[in-house]
Amino acid sequence: MDIRNLSKKLGLSITTVSRALGGYSDVSNKTRNRVEKFAKKYNYSPNPNASRLASGKSNTVGFVVPLYGLNSNTLNQSSFFEFIAGMNNKLHSENIQFSMMFAHNIDEEKQAYEKLIHIEKVKKIILHNLKRNDPRIKMLNKYKIKFVTWGRTKDLKNYSWVDLDNEGSVNLIMKYLIKNNHKNIAYINIIENYNFAFQRRQGYLRSLKKHNIKFNKNYYISVSTEEPQQSADVIKKMLIKNPEITALICSTEYSGVGAIKACNDLGKIIGKNISIIAFDGPVVEALTNPSLTAVTHPRKELGLKAIEMLLDMDKKNYKARSFIAKPEIVERGTVHYIERV
Secondary structure, three states: OOHHHHHHHHOOOHHHHHHHHOOOOOOOHHHHHHHHHHHHHOOOOOOHHHHHHHHOOEEEEEEEEEOOHHHOOHHHOHHHHHHHHHHHHHHHHOOOEEEEEEEOOHHHHHHHHHHHHHHOOEEEEEEEOOEOOOHHHHHHHHOOOEEEEEOOOOOOOOOEEEEEOHHHHHHHHHHHHHHOOOOOEEEEEEOOOEHHHHHHHHHHHHHHHHOOOOOOHHHEEEEOOOOHHHHHHHHHHHHHHOOOOOEEEEOOHHHHHHHHHHHHHOOOOEOOOEEEEEEOHHHHHHHOOOOOEEEEOOHHHHHHHHHHHHHHOOOOOOOOOEEEEOOEEEOOOOOOOOOOO
C-alpha cells in the first residue's frame, strides 16, 4: 500500500499522514497513534526519499570512503567491513537508511560530502581515517551536521568518537615481545599525519623507555603506501643494514604482508630467527604464510557503538562521549622465544 491509499482509508491528507509517521510535534498524539495503527495493519512503511522531499531532512546516515593514497586498499580490509557490519546491523534495527559513497581523489571526496549534505539532506555522518588536524570536522560543524568519528584528532573537544586503543595496543605488543626476550625490536609505521599512526609511535617510544631500551632510529621507519611490495622493499633494506633485529612490529595489515615477503626474500625463518607481529588479524591470517601473530580489536562493536552515539545525539542534554576498543593478541606462531645464556 502507498501513502495515497493509506491517507484515503484514514480520511486524512497525505501531508498529515506523512508528518504523523515522521513524528512531527504539530500532529496530535491521537492522530499519530491512529495513523501508526493503520500503517502497521496494512504493512506500510514510509518511502525514505519521499519523506526527505516532504520534510527537507533525511533519515539517513552518510559515510564517505576515500580510496586514494594510504586508503587505496580500504576495500580489501576485513576490519573495514567488520566496522560497516556493526553500523549496518544497528541502522537496520532502527529502520534508518545508510548512504555510502566512494572517492578516488580529494576532489571526489569533497563532492561526496557536498552531495550528502546539500542534495541528500543528510544530517548525520560517520567520519573515519582521521588526521591529527582534520578539516572535515570544521566543515561538518559549519553545516550543523551531527557526526561521530572512527578515530581521533589531536584535539578531542566537543565531538564523540570511537577508536582502537592505539597506544595501548603497542604497549601490549612490546610487553609480549620483551617477555619473549626481544630487545632489538623494529617498528614499521605509516606517515604520522594520521592520528592513529602518531599514537602508535608514541606507544612504541614510551614502551622502549619503560623497559629501559634505548631508541634506535634505524629500527623505526614510516612508509607512505599500503602496497605490500613497497613495504617489503623498505623493510628488506632495514634488515640488511641492521641484521641484529629480532622482531618487527607492523602498524598495518599490509605492512605485515610486506614484512613476510622481505624476510622470505632474505632467507629468514619467520618464528625461528625473526619474529613478526601485525595489527588486525583476519586479512593477515588469510593473505600470509605463515599466518601472522596479530593484535586484534572488536571492529564490529566499534561500528555499533558509533551509530548508538550518533542516534543518541537527538536526545536532550546529550554530551560528547567516547569508546575505546581493547586490544587482544592472537598467537599464530610468528613470534619466537630467544634463549639467553
